Amino acid sequence: MSALTTKAPAPAHRDPRDPASGGRVRRVREKQWPAYVFLSPWMIGALVLTLAPMAVSLYLSFTDYNLFDPPKWIGLRNYTDMLTDDPRYWRSVGTTMLYVVVAVPLKLGLALGVAMLLKNLGRGRAFYRSAFYAPSLLGASMSIALVWRALFNDGGTVSRALAAVGIHTGGWVGDADLSVYVIVLLTVWQFGAPMVIFLAGLQQISPDLYEAAALDGAGRWRQFVSVTVPMLSPVVFFNLVLEVINSFQVFTPAFAVSGGEGGPADSTLFYTLYLYERGFTASHMGYASAMAWLLLIAIGAVTLILFRTSRSWVFYADDNEGAAR
16 A cells, blocks of 8 residues: 555756756757747837837937938937927927827717617617727728818818807818817717727626626616726726827828818827928928937826726726635
């Protein structure tokens, strides 16, 4: 009996310098090289198309470069001029911030509302989901932005429809107080992508949670606040981060609606539009590179703030399970 229960001795640790151990390492490396071969196109693309241009852009941000003459090193002058001696830069920052603060909540709120309606829809859910998702595929194109401009232009469909019910606003595109909201509405109209993600998240919430809340006397609103919002908070956070990052980089709608000039009175002068103007219209590529790096830093800072604050409102089921264990 004792012979049956005796454990076999553990294998001794092999020295890496042992020839047998070296043979195993060589065999592992021989098995890995196909992976590096398949990864090489991505690695080369990341180096040539992303990392190298970023390094060149960082260098140009410290130079005076006009696309035609060799770059001239000027240190931090582009950054100091931008922050202290360029009022149009700060107008572009203000316009972009207004757009982010207004467009992102409206877009996510509409996406969540439609997702909840589709969740309870029996027949035709696939059709409506595709129909609502289609604008997300088309809305980023220049052609749709030009059509949108025509709709909100003076004498366009929107101004005529509002005039028919006694609201005389004229063309929104030519109004400095309303032009930015043309772009906001175009962005909100493209709510399909976050809607699909919300719908997938809603379908993962267990019906037992709603049944338990109903037994406790919770109505629909209470169920939404106490069950849907906490369980959906990781999806909300995911959509929020993506939409904030994309909103800071909006360009095509602003370019199309304003005719590439950010008018009227710089009311649609978004950050990326002003960056394009300084880099490719005024040929101040060094200045535009500095703007691009400040935008990258700003997006990184906002994303970091969102991640830090998410600890207080994003609920993960695994956290409770870990606490219970």
